[in-house]
Amino acid sequence: MNRKQKTVLFRIIVAAALTIALHFAPVTGVAQLLLYLIPYFIIGWDVLRKAFLGIRGGQMFDENFLMAVATIGAMALGTYGEGVEVMLFYQIGELFQSCAVGRSRRSITQLMDIRPDSANIERNGELVEVDPDDVAIGDIIVIRPGERVPLDGEVIEGASTLNTSALTGESLPREVGPGDEIISGCVNEGGLLRVRVAKTFDDSTVSRILDLVENSSLKKARAENFITRFARCYTPAVCGLALLLALIPPLFAGNWAEWLRRALTFLVISCPCALVISIPLSFFGGIGGASRAGILVKGGNYLEALADTRVIVFDKTGTLTRGVFAVSELLPARGVAPEELLETAALAEIYSSHPISRSLREAVTTPLDANRVDEVQEIAGHGLTARVDSRLVAAGNARLMDRLGIAFTPCNKPGTVIYVAAEGKFLGAVLISDQVKPTARRAMDSLRAQGIRTIMLTGDAAPVARAVADELALDDVHAELLPADKVARVESLLAAKSPRDRLAFVGDGINDAPVLSRADIGIAMGGIGSDAAIEAADIVLMDDDPAKIPLAMRISRRCLRIVRENIVFALAVKAACLILGALGVTGMQAAIFADVGVMVLAVLNATRTLRALPAFGR
Amino acid sequence: MKKKFRIEVDCANCAAKMEEAVKKVPGVQDATVSFMTQKLAVEADDDRFDAVMGEVVKACKKVEPDCEIHLK
Secondary structure (H helix, E strand, O other): OOHHHHHHHHHHHHHHHHHHHHHOOOOOHHHHHHHHHHHHHHHHHHHHHHHHHHHHOOOOOOHHHHHHHHHHHHHHOOOHHHHHHHHHHHHHHHHHHHHHHHHHHHHHHHHOOOOOOOEEEEEOOEEEEEOHHHOOOOOEEEEOOOOEOOOOEEEEEOOEEEEOHHHHOOOOOEEEOOOOEEOOOOEEOOOOEEEEEOOOHHHOHHHHHHHHHHHHHHOOOHHHHHHHHHHHHHHHHHHHHHHHHHHHHHHHHOOHHHHHHHHHHHHHHOOOHHHHHHHHHHHHHHHHHHHHOOEEEOOHHHHHHHHOEEEEEEEOEOOOEEEEEEEEEEEEOOOOOHHHHHHHHHHHOOOOOOHHHHHHHHHOOOOOOHHHEEEEEEEOOOEEEEEEOOEEEEEEOHHHHHHOOOOOOOOOOOOEEEEEEEOOEEEEEEEEEEEEOOOHHHHHHHHHHOOOEEEEEOOOOHHHHHHHHHHHOOOEEEOOOOHHHHHHHHHHHHHHOOOOOEEEEEEOOOOOHHHHHHOOEEEEEOOOOOHHHHHHOOEEEOOOOOOHHHHHHHHHHHHHHHHHHHHHHHHHHHHHHHHHHHOOOOOHHHHHHHHHHHHHHHHHHHHHHHOOOOOOOO | OEEEEEEEOOOHHHHHHHHHHHHHOOOEEEEEEEOOOOEEEEEEOOOOHHHHHHHHHHHHHHHOOOOEEEOO
């Protein structure tokens, strides 16, 4: 609690104590009124002041004004205790609201407590601790084990593991070594790292993420805008009803005082605070909770739109697949061990800088001794030959096998095929292809279970696309598309869907910017620092994991469910109080008590959105 | 031109009223107030931006006397 809040709490306690004491005091008449005015002013002076200022500014339907009228009315009718109690409960409600909002804000700040405080710059051979703002591009910084990476950069020395859970929600540590790019916000776990800074603090990933989350509350959901408009109509409407209640029934039935009391009860219920505070709080919590899971949502409206999403269009490379070429299958000839096939191919290619060679080398588990390889001869467009362990080995495409007159079994699977032969004998084929992301299948199944249509668009060849679509059991696939074709395809899908449904596009941002902006919701693989993605998209998945998409949808649905619960609950209780108040069943105290109670419950319910959801499930 | 300002406002209803009031100021194309992050975002004509902001502050004070807008 800050100082302002503590003062209010003090005033509440004092006023409450005095009111209780006065209940038992044997005073009447003017003395009683004067005594009750003491706690009344202690607890209500600021409300009265704001009411007065409000009238001067032309603000008639200010809740302060209404509270003032209601309580002064109560005092005028002789029910002094009631007047003070109403003011007391009102202030308790306001204090609670203030604390709840403060706590929600702080928990979001803690969640997002990824901002580093300092950086260690290397200057003249010494380590100087400075503010991250003061570090320039090209400076060398040192990150010790246990410290948070302060700036984006490239590792020039050291090997370590990074904990990216603050950014991505993933607890699996990431290994880094010289030449790797690292981003700010991660925690360095293993060893010392010397890093050359690539971006200033303001441009660093951590600053941009924090900015994004901070500004996300400015893009309001439909529900938030509705509540604002509703609140503007609600208060005058209830006041109008209060006026009617005070004037009409007494004209026929007399008993002005009683009807005035009932009308004052209306005024007390006329503040829609429960809704006005709990709805934005829910979305704020929802966005905060999502960012903890590594899902950055740029606005409450996008979180809301997710729940209406019926079609999701995916890019292939880098989104559903890893975008990295690796050995996916070994097809050895009869009598040849798969390990021998792989090792022979890897050794033959050991001096080549071709990406294919890299994937071969990476697939081999045992260390490769380059000394075993000799006389490498590259044949452009075909492959190469080399002497491996004094055997003449050939590795390359079908043309190479034909040229050398080696009988081989053609492999028709989609991907790049390397045929390997040794001493004129066919050893087998190595299939190198892009691999589907490990969690992609589960993600697609989860989406389909939620009734969502999954479509893939790719510029890649049809057989490869078909294979991926089959592996992931996608509903539809379109291949060999030029970038303009992708936009056109999304346009036609948008035209074909019903107006209430939303279409989301998932891409890795680099060449997908036009489609990301065209779709209702653009979801980008934020990856480790893809600037284009963070810019173009509405939702960024910090760890490139497609499984985060069904999770995001569940977060969205839960948030909307909580919002709906609050709206229904608050309106129902208010309506009940209005009816009971009009009938004279409940007095002012009960009304304000119910009002505050509703607000407390609505706010508590709203803070549920901050809690994390399990990764997979309903 | 779009600019964001830090604000201090005590209640959610007041924040909503501020947003309405700012939107009505001539020269303001769009405005959003976030009670949760205590931020005001204003989009207004480039050349008259400072003058418009002066009007914005006045409009807010009328609606919510206790509010603060940090124009720095």
